[in-house]
Amino acid sequence: MHIRVLGSAAGGGFPQWNCNCRNCDGVRKGTIRARPRTQSSIAVSADGSDWTLFNASPDLLTQFRAFPHLQPARAVRDTAVRAIVLIDAQIDHTAGLLMLREGERLAVYCTERVREDLTRGNPLFSILDHFCGVDWHPIAPDPGITFSVAGAQALSFTAVPLKSKPPPYSAHRNEPRAGDNIGVRIVDGRSRRVLFYAPGLGEIEPHLRPFLAEADCLMLDGTFWTDDELIRLGVSNKSARDMGHLPQSGPGGMLEALKPLRARKILIHINNTNPILDEDGPERTALDAAAVEVAYDGMEVEL
Numbered sequence: 001m002h003i004r005v006l007g008s009a010a011g012g013g014f015p016q017w018n019c020n021c022r023n024c025d026g027v028r029k030g031t032i033r034a035r036p037r038t039q040s041s042i043a044v045s046a047d048g049s050d051w052t053l054f055n056a057s058p059d060l061l062t063q064f065r066a067f068p069h070l071q072p073a074r075a076v077r078d079t080a081v082r083a084i085v086l087i088d089a090q091i092d093h094t095a096g097l098l099m100l101r102e103g104e105r106l107a108v109y110c111t112e113r114v115r116e117d118l119t120r121g122n123p124l125f126s127i128l129d130h131f132c133g134v135d136w137h138p139i140a141p142d143p144g145i146t147f148s149v150a151g152a153q154a155l156s157f158t159a160v161p162l163k164s165k166p167p168p169y170s171a172h173r174n175e176p177r178a179g180d181n182i183g184v185r186i187v188d189g190r191s192r193r194v195l196f197y198a199p200g201l202g203e204i205e206p207h208l209r210p211f212l213a214e215a216d217c218l219m220l221d222g223t224f225w226t227d228d229e230l231i232r233l234g235v236s237n238k239s240a241r242d243m244g245h246l247p248q249s250g251p252g253g254m255l256e257a258l259k260p261l262r263a264r265k266i267l268i269h270i271n272n273t274n275p276i277l278d279e280d281g282p283e284r285t286a287l288d289a290a291a292v293e294v295a296y297d298g299m300e301v302e303l
């Protein structure tokens with residue numbers, strides 16, 4: 001299985017246009033060692049020819065240009081992207097669908113909850129109906145069900161419901177329901193190697209543990225280092241957990257949860273305020289010691 005990190009940042013990207021936090025200001029001025037990052041998406045393929053996108057970032061066109069495998073140039077109009085799987089209905093994971101409007105009908109796999117938010121609160125699917133159109137393939141947020149996408153059947157997927165948050169424009173923002181957010185288990189049918197991808201994850205619930213334990217590679221929510229990261233900066237009154245993201249540090253945090261697991265561990269969907277973006281910071285040293293990696297744009301993982 002080939003995995004390409006198209007975008008490794010959370011909503012806003014890094015640096016974020018209006019932000020002068022230590023990281024954003026530092027990366028702009030070159031006063032810290034850190035890499036700019038685009039918003040959250042990965043591409044996965046069994047054969048290197050047919051690719052499935054996980055999420056469609058607002059930065060998708062830049063990401064495609066940086067990864068020529070997505071344009072095999074077999075015809076005047078062409079793409080190697082067979083389908084797009086959406087793990088939630090957030091802007092950083094879906095706005096890029098608009099950038100694909102010149103193409104054929106889009107094969108989009110997502111839950112009923114996500115389809116609902118992308119038809120009502122943020123009517124992206126309805127807008128796209130005036131262009132290429134969307135073929136919606138429902139995903140059941142059920143750990144017992146496996147699905148695959150047409151044209152790329154060598155990989156199979158399982159959607160695991162996660163406790164996180166639907167977007168602010170969801171009718172259910174404050175009453176999250178199963179299917180608002182999923183993690184996806186991705187299995188290569190030939191090699192049997194397993195990736196578990198969950199860029200938005202608020203809590204490690206018991207049903208999730210076997211999925212984390214069996215995976216060969218984990219790409220998990222790297223949004224915030226501390227629960228009060230945005231509050232302390234004075235830019236929000238919301239904690240990481242309020243936003244549906246499990247912070248990395250502290251008791252009950254992501255690092256503690258990752259410790260006993262055998263997989264290759266990669267944090268992804270990193271917010272621009274997160275001190276792990278500073279490659280020379282003590283938080284990065286702590287990650288190194290725990291053998292936890294930080295995803296970057298263009299990172300490739302072979303499983």
Ligand code: MLT
Binds near residue numbers: 010092200243
């Ligand atoms: C989130 O996952 O909480 C988002 O990155 C927020 C956003 O896209 O604005």
Ligand code: MN
Binds near residue numbers: 090092269
């Ligand atoms: Mn996000």
Ligand code: ZN
Binds near residue numbers: 024273
């Ligand atoms: Zn910032």
